[in-house]
Amino acid sequence: MRDYKVVVLGAGGVGKSSVTVQFVQGVYVESYDPTIEDSYRKQIEIDGRACDLEILDTAGVAQFTAMRELYIKSGKGFLLVYSVTDENSLKELLALREQVLRIKDSDNVPMVLIGNKCDLKDDRVLSIEDGIKVSQDWGCVPFYETSAMYKTNVDEAFIDVVRQIMRKEAAITAEKKQAKQLQKQNALENSNNAANTGGTDKKANDDGNFDTKSTRTRNTKSSQKENNDEFGNKKEKSINKCCVIM
Ligand SMILES: Nc1nc2c(ncn2[C@@H]2O[C@H](COP(=O)(O)OP(=O)(O)OP(=O)(O)O)[C@@H](O)[C@H]2O)c(=O)[nH]1
Numbered sequence: 001m002r003d004y005k006v007v008v009l010g011a012g013g014v015g016k017s018s019v020t021v022q023f024v025q026g027v028y029v030e031s032y033d034p035t036i037e038d039s040y041r042k043q044i045e046i047d048g049r050a051c052d053l054e055i056l057d058t059a060g061v062a063q064f065t066a067m068r069e070l071y072i073k074s075g076k077g078f079l080l081v082y083s084v085t086d087e088n089s090l091k092e093l094l095a096l097r098e099q100v101l102r103i104k105d106s107d108n109v110p111m112v113l114i115g116n117k118c119d120l121k122d123d124r125v126l127s128i129e130d131g132i133k134v135s136q137d138w139g140c141v142p143f144y145e146t147s148a149m150y151k152t153n154v155d156e157a158f159i160d161v162v163r164q165i166m167r168k169e170a171a172i173t174a175e176k177k178q179a180k181q182l183q184k185q186n187a188l189e190n191s192n193n194a195a196n197t198g199g200t201d202k203k204a205n206d207d208g209n210f211d212t213k214s215t216r217t218r219n220t221k222s223s224q225k226e227n228n229d230e231f232g233n234k235k236e237k238s239i240n241k242c243c244v245i246m
């Protein structure tokens, strides 16, 4: 079973704990008890794959946020939560996202944007469009309006971020596999090349016209030709070949 570490971030009181507890335990917490740090585990099957989720519910209130950097370092995916009833909570997320990207040193971090408390119609100060705009500014980060109270879009948001982590891991694995294959192919070509060079040398010997230098020069040239792209630029493979021959 694969481990997926998801971190829930956002300003104080936006509903991070309520959303998390609704997802993990299926209950709604009415009371407000500011979080210092809570960790949850949930096993879930996503796309036929068993996943072990570790969810870190972080503090939003300023006096408890000292550990944020550590949480971000350890997280693989992030739920960035604001409340549709609190304009400042969305503004705070902009800085939080910057912090995530900086610490992860990447623009490609599994992430969802959540506008929580969408059931509070009378208290709403941020529209769906406000959320969509931010999601677009962030390069079309998936955006969900949620209600922890009614469990609206809660599962969907968590599953989305886990899927993003899965996709990212699959892409990294595929890249590694491709690099390995390329390495193997290069090694094979190099050894073939070395064998060819030996063969030509032997023929030259048979003809009684032994000239290692000219044979090598000829091989190098032909290697260079076949290893140049259509614009005459050297392909990386040719560098390896030349290294072996020379
Ligand atoms: N109506 C409504 N109230 C919500 C919703 N989500 C959370 N609340 C309420 O908002 C208050 C704060 O929720 P929490 O989940 O504790 O907020 P938090 O983001 O974890 O707060 P910190 O831990 O201090 O950062 C609680 O009283 C919740 O019951 C929601 O979707 N709808």
Ligand SMILES: [Mg+2]
Pocket: 016, 017, 018, 033, 034, 035, 057, 058, 059, 060
């Ligand atoms: Mg909390």
